[in-house]
Amino acid sequence: MTQSILTRQAAPADRLPDSQPLYRQLADQYRRAIGSGVLRPGDRMPSMRAFMQRHGVSLATATESYRVLERDALIDARPRAGYFVRVPPTAALPAASEPDLATLPGAAQFVGIHSVISSIVSTFQRYPDALNLGGATASPDLYPTDALQKAALRALRKRPTLLTAAGHDQGDPALRAIIARRALDAGIQIGADDIIMTHGGIEAVNLALRAVTQPGDTVAVESPCFFGLLQALESLGLRALEIPASPTTGLAIEALAFALHTHPDIKAVVVVPNLQNPLGSVMPDTHKARLVELCAQAGIPLIEDDPYRELADAAQPPRSLKAWDTDGTVIHCTSFNKVLAPGMRVGWINGGRWHPRIGMLKFAQSRHNEQLSQVVLAEFLETNAYERHLRRLRDRLRLQRERMAAAIATSFPDGTRFTPPRGGMFFWIELPRDMSSTVFFKAVLDEGIRVMPGTMFSNGGRFDHFIRLSSPSTDLDLADEAVRRLGRLAARMAAHPD
Numbered sequence: 001m002t003q004s005i006l007t008r009q010a011a012p013a014d015r016l017p018d019s020q021p022l023y024r025q026l027a028d029q030y031r032r033a034i035g036s037g038v039l040r041p042g043d044r045m046p047s048m049r050a051f052m053q054r055h056g057v058s059l060a061t062a063t064e065s066y067r068v069l070e071r072d073a074l075i076d077a078r079p080r081a082g083y084f085v086r087v088p089p090t091a092a093l094p095a096a097s098e099p100d101l102a103t104l105p106g107a108a109q110f111v112g113i114h115s116v117i118s119s120i121v122s123t124f125q126r127y128p129d130a131l132n133l134g135g136a137t138a139s140p141d142l143y144p145t146d147a148l149q150k151a152a153l154r155a156l157r158k159r160p161t162l163l164t165a166a167g168h169d170q171g172d173p174a175l176r177a178i179i180a181r182r183a184l185d186a187g188i189q190i191g192a193d194d195i196i197m198t199h200g201g202i203e204a205v206n207l208a209l210r211a212v213t214q215p216g217d218t219v220a221v222e223s224p225c226f227f228g229l230l231q232a233l234e235s236l237g238l239r240a241l242e243i244p245a246s247p248t249t250g251l252a253i254e255a256l257a258f259a260l261h262t263h264p265d266i267k268a269v270v271v272v273p274n275l276q277n278p279l280g281s282v283m284p285d286t287h288k289a290r291l292v293e294l295c296a297q298a299g300i301p302l303i304e305d306d307p308y309r310e311l312a313d314a315a316q317p318p319r320s321l322k323a324w325d326t327d328g329t330v331i332h333c334t335s336f337n338k339v340l341a342p343g344m345r346v347g348w349i350n351g352g353r354w355h356p357r358i359g360m361l362k363f364a365q366s367r368h369n370e371q372l373s374q375v376v377l378a379e380f381l382e383t384n385a386y387e388r389h390l391r392r393l394r395d396r397l398r399l400q401r402e403r404m405a406a407a408i409a410t411s412f413p414d415g416t417r418f419t420p421p422r423g424g425m426f427f428w429i430e431l432p433r434d435m436s437s438t439v440f441f442k443a444v445l446d447e448g449i450r451v452m453p454g455t456m457f458s459n460g461g462r463f464d465h466f467i468r469l470s471s472p473s474t475d476l477d478l479a480d481e482a483v484r485r486l487g488r489l490a491a492r493m494a495a496h497p498d
C-alpha cells in the first residue's frame, strides 16, 4: 500500500476505505511510507501539483495533508525547493571532541607527509573501481557541464585567436573585473589589478608561502590541516607548527596567540576560515576579526585559503578574513575548482602587501594561466547562471549531507562522534578511541569503498582514529548503502580491535 502511493498516477479519493478525512488518510499513507523507509530522510516530497494529480485531490486537501506531516515533524519545507522528508536530528551521535588547548602547540616540525600520502595514494591506485567517499570535489554532474561547454564554443567563435595569442600576465582582464565585483559578497574590496589568476587554489597558496618565507622558516597551520598544505610546506622546506582547531569554530585563536608569543620564528599563518578541510567548521566573525588583528599586530602575513566559502549553508555565505584586513596583512587565495569546474583549474590570489612580489613569482614560475578557461568563466559569471548553479549545488550537497549524517548516526558504533558540518561536502568522523583509521581505510578498500584516513591531516600522526568522508556521489542510495557498510565494518572492528 505504501509503495503504491509513490508510484501510481491518480488514486481517486472516494475509493479510499477509511472514515477519516481524506487529507488525514493521505497524510497517514505518507507517514507509513516514511516509517517503513520507503521514503527516506532527505527525499523530496512530490510538489503540490504532483500530489494533487497523483491522488486526484484538490489543492486544499493536498495543503492540509502536508500541514499535518509538517506539524508532526515528518517533513520540512525548504525555501524555493519544496518539501522534503525530515532528517532526524543527528544528535544521536555526540559532537566531535574539542581540541585540548593545554597540550599544544609543541615544537615546529619539518613536514614529513609525502611518504605517508604516497603510500596511501598508491594503495588507492590498486583499487581503481572503489566508490570514492574520500574526494574533495562534487560529482561532475553536479557542475554545469553543458552551460560551460556552450560558453567554451561561443568563446572560441568570438575570439578566434584565443588559443594562439598570449594573454595578460595577471590573467584575463575582463574576468578579473568580474571577480573583483563578486568579491564584494565576501566583504573584499579590491580592483581588477589586485587579482592574479592562478592554477587553482594550490598554486595561489604556494605562491603566498614563497613570497613570505624562506626555507627553514616556521609556518603556523591548523590541526587537523588540509594535507595539500602539508605537502606544499614540505616541498618548500618549511616547518609546520600545528595549532589546534575546533570542529565548530575552526582555528583556536588563543592557542595561536600563545604560539606567536612562544615561537617568535613564525613567519606566516595559514588558515581555511570557511568550511575548513577536513573539519567543515566556519569561524565566527568575532574570531575572524580577532585573528586578522592578531596577525596585523604581530606583523605576520596571514594566508587565507578560502575555496569552499560559497558552499556554506547560510543564506548569506560567510565573509572572508580579507574583509577585516586594513593594512594588507591578509593574502587571500581561492579557486573555482570546488564550486564550479574542477577540470578548469582556475584560482586567484590577492597578495595584500606582497602583491607585487607574488606577481613576479607567478611570472617566473608559470607565466599566465591558459586563456580559454578564463574566458569561459568570465562568460558564465556574467550571467545569473552562476547563482542558480550555486543554489542547486548547495541544496544538493545539503541533501547528501543529511542522508549521510542519518546513515552514519544509525550505523556507526558507540564511541563514534562527529559534528555536522556547516555546508560543503566533508564529514570529519571521530572513531572509537582504539580504532586505527590506517587499518580501517585498507579494510574498507577491500569492500570497494575509498575513505581518507585521519593520518593524512597532520604531520604528527595525531588523527589516526579519525576519517574524512565526503559525499560526492550523485547516487544517494548507493552512498547511503556504502556508509552503512562502513558503519557495520567499523562496528565489527570496534568490537574486535585486534
Ligand SMILES: Cc1ncc(COP(=O)(O)O)c(C=O)c1O
Residues within 6 Å of the ligand: 136, 199, 200, 201, 202, 203, 226, 228, 272, 277, 305, 307, 334, 335, 336, 337, 338, 347
Ligand atoms: C583547503 C584547500 N585548499 C586548497 C585546495 C586546492 O584547491 P585547488 O584544487 O583549487 O588547487 C584544496 C583542495 O582540496 C583544499 O581543500
